[in-house]
Every structure is written in structure tokens, then in C-alpha cells.
Amino acid sequence: MAPLLKVKNMTHFFGGLRAVDNFNLEIEAGQIYGLIGPNGAGKTTTFNLITGVHTPTEGTIELEGEDIKGLEVHRIADKGLGRTFQNLALWRHMNVLDHIRMAHYSRLDYSLFGAFLGSPKCHKREREVIENSRRLLDLFDVGRFADQLVGNLPYGAQRRVEMARAMATNPKILFLDEPTAGMTPDELNRMIEIIRQVHRDFGVAIFLIEHRMKFVMELCESVQTLVFGEVIAEGPPAEIQNNPKVIEAYLGKEDIH
Amino acid sequence: MEMIKNFLRQFTVVPLVGWLIGSFVAVLLEYYLGDAISYYLYLPKIPVLFGALTMLKEPLLIPSVLAYDLIIYIVPVLLLGRLLAAFSNRVATWFEALPLWLATVVHLAAFYGILHLWAGINDYRVLVVKLTMVAIILTVSLNIINGYQGEFSCSHPGFMALGAYASSSLTLMLFADDKMFGAALLPPALGPWLFPLILIFGGAVAAIGSLVVAIPSFRTRGDYLAIISLAFMFIVKSAIENMEFLGGPRGMSSQPNYATLPIIFIWTMLCIWIIHNFISSTMGKALNAVRDNEAAANSMTVNTRKTKMTAFMFGAFWAGVAGGLFAHVLRYVNPGTFGIQKLAEILAMVYFGGLNSIYGSIVGAVSISVLGEALRPLELFKWIIIPLILILVMIFRPYGLISFTEINVKGLMRPKNRSRSGGAE
Ligand SMILES: Nc1ncnc2c1ncn2[C@@H]1O[C@H](COP(=O)(O)OP(=O)(O)O)[C@@H](O)[C@H]1O
Ligand SMILES: [Mg+2]
Numbered sequence: 235m236a237p238l239l240k241v242k243n244m245t246h247f248f249g250g251l252r253a254v255d256n257f258n259l260e261i262e263a264g265q266i267y268g269l270i271g272p273n274g275a276g277k278t279t280t281f282n283l284i285t286g287v288h289t290p291t292e293g294t295i296e297l298e299g300e301d302i303k304g305l306e307v308h309r310i311a312d313k314g315l316g317r318t319f320q321n322l323a324l325w326r327h328m329n330v331l332d333h334i335r336m337a338h339y340s341r342l343d344y345s346l347f348g349a350f351l352g353s354p355k356c357h358k359r360e361r362e363v364i365e366n367s368r369r370l371l372d373l374f375d376v377g378r379f380a381d382q383l384v385g386n387l388p389y390g391a392q393r394r395v396e397m398a399r400a401m402a403t404n405p406k407i408l409f410l411d412e413p414t415a416g417m418t419p420d421e422l423n424r425m426i427e428i429i430r431q432v433h434r435d436f437g438v439a440i441f442l443i444e445h446r447m448k449f450v451m452e453l454c455e456s457v458q459t460l461v462f463g464e465v466i467a468e469g470p471p472a473e474i475q476n477n478p479k480v481i482e483a484y485l486g487k488e489d490i491h
Numbered sequence: 492m493e494m495i496k497n498f499l500r501q502f503t504v505v506p507l508v509g510w511l512i513g514s515f516v517a518v519l520l521e522y523y524l525g526d527a528i529s530y531y532l533y534l535p536k537i538p539v540l541f542g543a544l545t546m547l548k549e550p551l552l553i554p555s556v557l558a559y560d561l562i563i564y565i566v567p568v569l570l571l572g573r574l575l576a577a578f579s580n581r582v583a584t585w586f587e588a589l590p591l592w593l594a595t596v597v598h599l600a601a602f603y604g605i606l607h608l609w610a611g612i613n614d615y616r617v618l619v620v621k622l623t624m625v626a627i628i629l630t631v632s633l634n635i636i637n638g639y640q641g642e643f644s645c646s647h648p649g650f651m652a653l654g655a656y657a658s659s660s661l662t663l664m665l666f667a668d669d670k671m672f673g674a675a676l677l678p679p680a681l682g683p684w685l686f687p688l689i690l691i692f693g694g695a696v697a698a699i700g701s702l703v704v705a706i707p708s709f710r711t712r713g714d715y716l717a718i719i720s721l722a723f724m725f726i727v728k729s730a731i732e733n734m735e736f737l738g739g740p741r742g743m744s745s746q747p748n749y750a751t752l753p754i755i756f757i758w759t760m761l762c763i764w765i766i767h768n769f770i771s772s773t774m775g776k777a778l779n780a781v782r783d784n785e786a787a788a789n790s791m792t793v794n795t796r797k798t799k800m801t802a803f804m805f806g807a808f809w810a811g812v813a814g815g816l817f818a819h820v821l822r823y824v825n826p827g828t829f830g831i832q833k834l835a836e837i838l839a840m841v842y843f844g845g846l847n848s849i850y851g852s853i854v855g856a857v858s859i860s861v862l863g864e865a866l867r868p869l870e871l872f873k874w875i876i877i878p879l880i881l882i883l884v885m886i887f888r889p890y891g892l893i894s895f896t897e898i899n900v901k902g903l904m905r906p907k908n909r910s911r912s913g914g915a916e
Contacts, residue, residue, distance in 0.1 A: 337792065
């Protein structure tokens with residue numbers, strides 16, 4: 235059987251800058267996979283290439299054996315690729331509940347005119363969507379904020395809303411771009427728990443970008459290290475952590491542990 | 492200050508029904524006694540818009556006008572509202588048990604009845620009310636694009652012109668004998684019945700026309716909409732000026748009198764209802780998501796380009812309908828109407844009333860329309876006072892008077908004799 239996500243020989247240039255060089259990846263259903271590397275290594279770019287924000291200069295991307303390269307972002311998202319953003323990308327004038335409702339967009343089964351006239355079908359679907367959204371909010375422990383604007387929430391809660399929103403698209407694989415960026419140690423431990431829980435309850439595969447080794451060590455089954463757009467190491471986290479090339483890349487840049 | 496507060500607190504127990512009853516009595520009072528009271532107050536006739544025009548033209552009559560407003564409107568409405576509070580709360584409780592739509596329709600019908608009586612006292616009032624309702628449709632529909640969708644479109648007068656000309660040509664061709672299109676093709680008696688279809692046709696022409704703006708603006712990245720839409724407005728205006736078969740710069744006249752007060756009222760309510768349905772659905776909320784962060788919307792499966800196009804065409808459709816109504820209210824249109832001044836007016840209503848709020852748009856459209864009429868004798872000042880108010884609002888409330896607030900029909904109609912939590916007082 236084809237792996238869930240398969241990326242082959244993906245290369246991307248921004249003008250003359252080689253942002254990602256010959257990137258390869260295979261993620262099986264239900265796996266937690268990590269991508270680490272110093273700032274500017276091309277990690278976010280890798281995410282953006284797979285999720286369709288940019289189309290790679292070269293290479294192939296397959297989701298469950300189907301070529302998804304060049305599809306529009308919303309199509310790729312609908313096919314089962316959910317994501318969060320490195321710098322929170324929430325909708326500041328929308329309340330928390332509406333964030334989760336929005337992630338059901340591609341699965342609204344009523345027509346535009348149904349929405350205009352408030353057809354019974356539309357009302358029924360909206361009720362289901364709201365019910366499912368509330369369930370997800372509770373699961374991520376942000377249910378009590380449902381009617382508030384996202385900006386009023388504490389930072390950790392905003393991160394959880396973003397994650398709940400990504401899960402509401404019903405993804406097969408969840409992309410997390412530095413889910414613990416800017417978090418306190420307390421919030422960090424909580425996030426580890428939440429990711430474990432998502433993985434367990436939804437059975438979703440997870441592909442995450444991280445800075446902190448501790449996080450990666452605890453969660454991931456396999457890790458790739460990216461430096462200047464190039465993969466310099468791949469394997470289980472314990473191996474990666476002791477790889478001299480990885481240590482060198484991180485030296486003086488980040489606290490590896 | 493304390494006294495005023497206490498005084499106002501007296502009226503927090505009056506439900507909407509109570510105010511409707513009070514207004515109904517006030518209007519009856521004016522209907523039967525208005526002439527007599529004006530006579531004894533030395534007013535030449537019943538003041539048209541609460542006497543604003545009279546006060547501006549003849550300052551000596553200010554006390555008389557104020558007395559008139561007090562006797563006819565303020566005292567009866569406040570007094571009856573307060574005195575009948577217990578009764579009207581009982582009525583409101585009774586309404587609460589009805590299905591929401593039925594209670595709403597009954598309230599609207601009552602409101603219309605009062606409006607009809609009030610406007611019927613004077614032809615000028617009828618015209619002002621009609622134009623105000625057309626303004627509401629324009630404002631609410633522009634709010635979809637400039638508020639909910641967060642773009643800056645300037646083409647609403649252009650869409651209005653498309654709707655006005657498309658529907659006028661159709662009514663003149665089908666139901667009227669006129670020099671432009673010849674004899675009527677259908678029996679004129681059918682006209683009023685087919686008028687809804689004609690308005691929809693006008694809206695559809697505007698919606699299709701809006702593609703000329705939407706396709707180039709939303710295809711490319713970057714924000715060209717403001718420029719392209721402004722250009723579109725001018726192009727429509729000069730195109731019509733150069734079309735002799737549509738009357739050129741002289742315009743088009745003698746449209747049949749189909750846009751009666753009840754018809755316009757129904758269309759306005761229909762417009763508000765449909766737009767309200769849309770923007771409270773997940774599909775409609777996608778406009779907000781696209782506005783606040785397009786990349787995130789895309790990643791959450793929202794087809795952002797389709798969303799933008801739909802919203803734009805939807806807004807244009809209603810501008811077209813408003814244009815059709817407008818043409819049949821004045822029973823005359825010329826291209827000069829659909830220029831920069833109209834644009835300024837609609838934009839002022841949207842930004843004054845409040846972005847992302849139907850409620851705000853209604854308030855904006857009504858207040859600026861009525862203010863504009865009231866200040867008509869000060870023709871020039873009108874264009875100083877209105878922008879001034881606009882600037883003040885922009886400074887103190889950057890999103891407008893009532894932004895990001897949706898109508899809560901149930902809350903509006905609820906009885907006011909118990910606290911919000913539902914317990915007895
Ligand atoms: N849209 C873009 N256009 C041009 N250059 C970009 C763009 N996005 C990222 N880059 C460049 O690509 C490189 C990798 O960036 P990024 O993927 O954000 O790194 P990381 O997420 O690993 O910190 C950086 O040098 C960055 O400046
Ligand atoms: Mg990054």
C-alpha cells in the first residue's frame with residue numbers, strides 16, 4: 235500500500251535562493267514525524283510546498299498515492315491535509331466557535347441559495363456543524379471561550395483553538411508549524427499532552443516542525459534535520475540527537491536539549 | 492444628570508410592542524388633530540419631517556415646532572409606552588410563545604401600518620420614506636463587500652445604474668406606450684405582478700456587470716479593487732450618456748408607478764432577511780475569514796476566490812435591485828445621478844453606520860437620509876455637516892457607530908418586565 239504522504243525529490247527556488255533542496259519524505263498513516271533545523275533552514279517553506287501555498291520547482295507530492303502537486307490550497311486541505319501556522323493565523327474579528335465552524339466549509343452540503351433563504355437543509359447542517367464544533371472546543375479545553383473573540387484568549391488557548399480548527403477539517407495528516415513557539419514550560423508540557431491525545435483519539439498522522447529537542451524526543455518516531463534547505467540527517471530522535479552534524483548545525487544557535 | 496438617568500430608567504420596562512402602540516396612537520393623533528394643532532400653534536401646515544425644515548427656514552417658529560413635536564409625538568409615545576408597559580409586556584410574552592417568524596412578521600406588519608399612516612399624511616414623506624428604504628438596501632449590500640468582505644469597492648452607483656436602466660427599459664418596453672420603445676408588448680395590468688421579476692432582472696444585470704470588476708480584481712494578488720471599481724462607475728455613467736437609445740444624458744422617464752410604499756417595504760425586508768441569513772451561515776462567515784486572514788481561510792478548505800466573487804456579485808445584485816426601485820420611485824433616471832456624489836452618500840452611510848453590521852447599515856442609511864433631507868435648505872452646508880459627522884465617527888469609532896453587531900430579533904421583541912436571566916423582578 236502507498237504511504238499516506240510521499241514527497242520525492244522536492245526542490246524549490248525563491249529567485250536564486252535554493253530554499254529546499256531535494257527533499258524526500260514518507261509518512262505512514264498514524265505516524266508522528268518531526269522536522270528540525272535552525273532558523274531559515276527552509277522548514278516552513280517545506281510545509282508551504284506540501285500544502286500548496288507554493289508549487290515546488292521540481293519533485294512530486296502524493297497523498298495516498300494521488301498526485302496533489304499544483305492543486306489549490308483549499309483543495310489540498312479538503313483532501314485531508316490540516317495545518318497550523320508558525321505565527322498564529324487566527325481571524326481577529328471572529329469568535330472562537332466561528333473559527334471551528336469555518337473549518338467545515340468544504341463539507342457544507344447546502345447550496346448558496348439554501349444559505350440565502352435559510353433552507354431547512356441549511357439549518358440542519360449548521361446545527362450539526364455547531365454541535366461538532368462545540369465538541370471539538372471541549373476536547374481542546376477551550377469550550378468556555380466559544381463566544382469570545384480569539385484575541386481575548388491567553389496565548390496557549392489561542393494555540394489550542396488553532397489546533398482544534400485544523401482538526402475540524404477532518405485531516406488525515408496534521409501539519410504543526412512550531413506548535414510550542416513562545417510557550418512557557420507549563421504550556422509546553424500541556425501541548426505535548428494535547429498532541430498525544432489528538433494522535434490517540436483521532437488516529438491522525440502528525441508532521442511537526444520543532445525547535446526544542448525535548449519536544450521532538452518525547453513525541454516523534456522519526457525525525458529529519460534540515461539545514462540550508464538540505465536534509466543532513468534522518469532517523470529516530472535518539473540517533474539524531476547524537477549525530478555530530480546535527481550538533482554542529484545547532485551549536486551556538488539553539489539549546490539542543 | 493441623575494434626574495435624566497432616573498427618568499430614562501422608567502422606560503427600560505417598555506417592550507417593542509409598547510413603543511409600537513405608542514407610535515400608533517401618536518400617528519392617529521396627528522392624522523386626526525394634526526391640522527388643528529398646527530393651526531393653533533401658528534404653523535402653516537403639519538410639519539413634514541418633525542419640523543426640521545420649518546425650523547431652518549423660519550427660526551421664529553422654532554418654539555411652535557417643538558411644541559408640536561412634544562404634543563403629537565414625544566408625550567404620547569412616552570406616556571402611553573410607560574402607562575401600558577404592564578399590558579404590552581403581557582402581549583410580548585404572548586408573542587414569545589409564537590414561532591419566531593410569525594412574531595416577526597406581525598411586528599413588521601404593525602410597524603408598516605404605522606409607517607404607512609405617518610407617511611400618508613404628506614406626499615413628501617412618502618418620497619422620503621421610499622428613498623430611505625432604497626438607501627437601506629444600498630447600504631446593507633455595500634456593507635457585504637466593504638464590511639464583511641473587507642474590500643473597498645466604489646462601484647455601487649454603477650451597479651445601481653445597471654439595475655435602474657435594465658429594469659426601466661423592461662417595464663417601458665413591456666407595459667407602457669412610450670416614444671422610446673413603442674407600444675406596450677404585454678397588457679399593462681400584468682405590470683405590477685411581473686415587477687418582482689423585472690427587479691430581479693435588473694439585479695441580475697448588475698451582478699453580471701460586476702464580473703467586469705470582480706474577475707480582474709480577484710484574479711491577481713494585490714489590491715486593485717478600489718481603482719478598478721471606481722473606473723467601472725465612471726465607465727457605466729459615460730457609456731449610458733452615450734447611448735442614445737437609452738435617452739443619453741437626458742435620461743429615461745415615465746416609468747409606471749410600480750414602486751409603491753408596501754412594495755418597497757417588502758423588498759427592503761426581503762433584502763435584510765436574505766443578507767442576514769447569508770452572513771450568519773458558515774458559508775457567509777467565510778467572507779470574514781477571507782478578510783481577516785486569507786491564507787488561513789484557504790488552509791481551512793475555504794475556496795477564497797469563489798467566496799470573494801460570490802460576495803461581490805451578491806452585493807451588486809442588491810445594488811441593481813435598489814437601482815430598479817429607485818428608478819420606479821422617481822419615475823425618471825438620468826446617468827448624472829449615478830456619479831461620485833451618490834458614491835460618497837452610500838459610502839458615508841456604510842462607514843457612519845458601522846462595518847460588518849446590518850443593524851449599523853440600517854442606522855447609517857436612515858440617519859444620513861433623514862439628516863440629508865432635513866438639511867436640504869442648507870444645500871451647501873449639508874456637504875460640510877455630513878462629512879464632519881463622518882470624521883468625528885471615524886476618530887472615535889473607527890469601524891462606525893454600530894460595527895460587528897448583528898440583529899437579535901428575539902432579543903428585540905422580548906418582554907422587558909423580567910431580568911435577562913429570566914427571573915421575575
Ligand atoms: N515567500 C518567500 N519568498 C522568498 N523567500 C522566502 C519566502 N519564504 C521563505 N523564504 C526564504 O526561504 C528561507 C527559508 O525560510 P523558512 O522556510 O521560513 O525557514 P524556517 O521555517 O526553517 O525558519 C529563508 O531564507 C527565507 O528568507
Ligand atoms: Mg519557520
